Amino acid sequence: MPRLSALDMPDVPKAQLPPHLEQQRTRVSCKSDAPLHTEGIQYSGAYASMGVDNSLRLDSFSKNFRVEVVRLTEDEIEFDMIGIDASLANAFRRILIAELPTMAIEKVLIANNTSVVQDEVLAQRLGLIPIEADPRLFEYVSENDTAHEKNTIVFKLDVRCKKDDGRIKAKSSELKWLPGGSELQMASTNSNPSTNPNAKPKTYTSFNCRQDSLPEFSHKPLRPKYGDITIAVLGAGQAIDLEVHAVKGVGRTHAKWSPVATAWYRMLPEVVLTQEVEDGKAEELVSKCPVNVFDIEDIGEGRKKAVVARPRACTLCRECIREKHWEECVDLRRVRDHFIFTIESTGALPPEVLFTEAVKILEQKCERIIAELS
Amino acid sequence: MEHGSLTDLRSSTFSLTDEDHTLANSARFALNKDPRVEFCGYSIPHPSDNRVNIRVQTTGDPAKEVFKDALQDLMVMCQHVRGTFDKAVVDFRESEHDKEMKIDS
Ligand code: SF4
Numbered sequence: 001m002p003r004l005s006a007l008d009m010p011d012v013p014k015a016q017l018p019p020h021l022e023q024q025r026t027r028v029s030c031k032s033d034a035p036l037h038t039e040g041i042q043y044s045g046a047y048a049s050m051g052v053d054n055s056l057r058l059d060s061f062s063k064n065f066r067v068e069v070v071r072l073t074e075d076e077i078e079f080d081m082i083g084i085d086a087s088l089a090n091a092f093r094r095i096l097i098a099e100l101p102t103m104a105i106e107k108v109l110i111a112n113n114t115s116v117v118q119d120e121v122l123a124q125r126l127g128l129i130p131i132e133a134d135p136r137l138f139e140y141v142s143e144n145d146t147a148h149e150k151n152t153i154v155f156k157l158d159v160r161c162k163k164d165d166g167r168i169k170a171k172s173s174e175l176k177w178l179p180g181g182s183e184l185q186m187a188s189t190n191s192n193p194s195t196n197p198n199a200k201p202k203t204y205t206s207f208n209c210r211q212d213s214l215p216e217f218s219h220k221p222l223r224p225k226y227g228d229i230t231i232a233v234l235g236a237g238q239a240i241d242l243e244v245h246a247v248k249g250v251g252r253t254h255a256k257w258s259p260v261a262t263a264w265y266r267m268l269p270e271v272v273l274t275q276e277v278e279d280g281k282a283e284e285l286v287s288k289c290p291v292n293v294f295d296i297e298d299i300g301e302g303r304k305k306a307v308v309a310r311p312r313a314c315t316l317c318r319e320c321i322r323e324k325h326w327e328e329c330v331d332l333r334r335v336r337d338h339f340i341f342t343i344e345s346t347g348a349l350p351p352e353v354l355f356t357e358a359v360k361i362l363e364q365k366c367e368r369i370i371a372e373l374s
Numbered sequence: 375m376e377h378g379s380l381t382d383l384r385s386s387t388f389s390l391t392d393e394d395h396t397l398a399n400s401a402r403f404a405l406n407k408d409p410r411v412e413f414c415g416y417s418i419p420h421p422s423d424n425r426v427n428i429r430v431q432t433t434g435d436p437a438k439e440v441f442k443d444a445l446q447d448l449m450v451m452c453q454h455v456r457g458t459f460d461k462a463v464v465d466f467r468e469s470e471h472d473k474e475m476k477i478d479s
Contacts (some may be wrong), residue, residue, distance in 0.1 A: 042406035056407035058450055067459045069466035079462065081455075087403040088451065094396045352463045356456050363452045365397045366445040369390060373376065373442055 017052055023333075025054075027270065030332040032321045040086055040336055070340075077351035080268070081339045088362075089265055089339045095358040096263040098252040101135045102348045103153060104128075105256075107245040109184055109204060114239050115170075117232045122240070125231055126157075127256045129172050130346040131246050132225040135259075137216050138248045147181070147205040149214070153222050153246040154178040154205060160241075161234035168234050173227030175244070179217070181207035184243050205245070225347030259354055261344040267334035269314035273306065275329045282306035285330070288320045312340075376438060386437035388428045394418065398426040404444040404451075410435050411444075 017025065029036040044055035064083035071078040081089060108123040117125070133153060141151040155175040161168045182204040211217050232240060251258030271293055277285050278299075285306045286294045295309035314332070321327045345351040378386030390397070398416040405414040405428075413431040430437040 042403055044407050044409045044411065053409075054407075055409045058447060058454075061451060062454050065454060065458055067455075067462035069462050072463065072466055072470075079459075084455070085403050087399045088448075088455075091396045091400045094394075099396070352459075355459060359452050359456045359459070362397070362400065363449050365393065366401075366449045366452070369388075369393075369397070370442050370445050372390075373388070373438060 027333040075345045078342045102259045103131045103133045103246045105244045106247045110242045112241040130225040149207040160239040170231045172224040172229035179212035181205035263343045265339040265341040268338035270333040271308045271311045272331040277306040383436040385431040404448045
């Protein structure tokens with residue numbers, strides 16, 4: 001008898017993985033104790049012995065990649081990204097959180113604070129207030145830079161609770177934009193006005209022009225995105241008088257610069273009934289699932305069977321396979337290259353712009369390395 | 375910075391400053407998908423160092439060229455992602471707009 005390789009047997013299809021391997025390649029299995037086959041198989045030659053090419057050509061990527069927007073509001077987007085590897089989806093997520101710049105309050109100059117909130121706590125609270133300013137219009141400020149109109153936004157907060165006011169709240173809407181820059185005077189060394197009476201008093205910024213004379217800001221005053229954030233509660237007679245300087249930065253330095261409240265993705269769940277689940281068992285299965293993934297379908301003769309109606313809603317809580325023997329009927333999987341991506345913006349930029357900017361940053365990273373190596 | 379031998383260009387370690395998992399993991403993906411790559415992996419030698427080392431071993435081509443090609447591929451993919459995403463957003467806006475018009479009429 002001639003020696004026959006197992007791969008040449010007639011029931012082994014050519015250039016195609018056997019079903020169990022194909023499932024391993026494209027799905028993550030969720031068993032009752034732990035997920036299985038979580039690692040993606042990236043290596044192009046992983047299935048070479050079976051005559052299957054696992055490399056990726058750009059044209060096949062372009063052909064298979066799809067985006068479907070599910071929900072889009074002013075500050076939130078949910079979309080499906082299909083046909084992309086987790087490494088790229090994760091790169092976008094990481095960039096969204098840590099590497100997209102925004103403007104945030106970095107310096108707080110406190111002239112007076114008699115509230116119960118200590119200076120450092122107050123400064124920390126102020127830092128976290130989202131500023132509605134397009135970061136693309138500003139420059140980074142480095143250690144030795146002076147603050148000028150291209151890299152700093154100045155706001156002032158001056159609230160006072162009169163003796164008979166009871167108690168008042170200082171809200172973020174009371175942060176007033178100072179387009180001309182800082183109004184606080186530096187305690188200068190030669191403060192003698194007689195030496196140069198025309199010199200402007202030195203402040204903490206040196207703006208060359210007023211920001212509201214620049215075309216980008218003249219129609220749209222810079223302000224905190226939300227006016228209803230409580231900064232401090234003032235009792236009778238207490239006052240806060242301070243000035244804040246917002247500068248450009250990235251979330252890697254401090255989370256206050258992160259342009260997203262959260263950016264996350266989950267893989268599309270896939271729920272498969274591997275056996276018919278009928279009658280009493282079907283009802284049991286439907287009642288097990290807290291998010292109503294299953295439905296009952298009549299199959300005539302007074303019999304019923306369970307069907308998977310809303311797999312997308314599945315949270316993979318694994319309740320349906322927790323008890324004995326259920327794992328044999330229900331197979332929980334996740335589609336490895338289908339990501340349900342959600343971005344919640346804090347308001348500086350709309351969420352769809354954030355995503356495109358994130359992709360651009362990854363491109364710039366590649367470009368930088370290519371240039372460095374050339 | 376590239377660390378490799380002068381005589382054997384097939385394998386090299388690329389030490390990238392100011393980069394982290396974001397780029398390294400994507401680059402590893404792109405490299406692994408290239409049939410010319412025999413082995414590839416990355417490590418971050420120390421978490422407080424802003425540096426990753428990417429190791430590339432090829433079946434014959436110079437590692438540097440293969441690495442550059444992989445980054446180039448990554449860029450093309452990103453451009454495609456951006457284009458597709460922008461189009462999907464425009465389509466979504468249009469369909470929402472159409473829906474509103476129907477409700478109004
Ligand atoms: S894992 Fe949880 S959410 Fe998903 S189908 Fe089972 S019970 Fe429902």
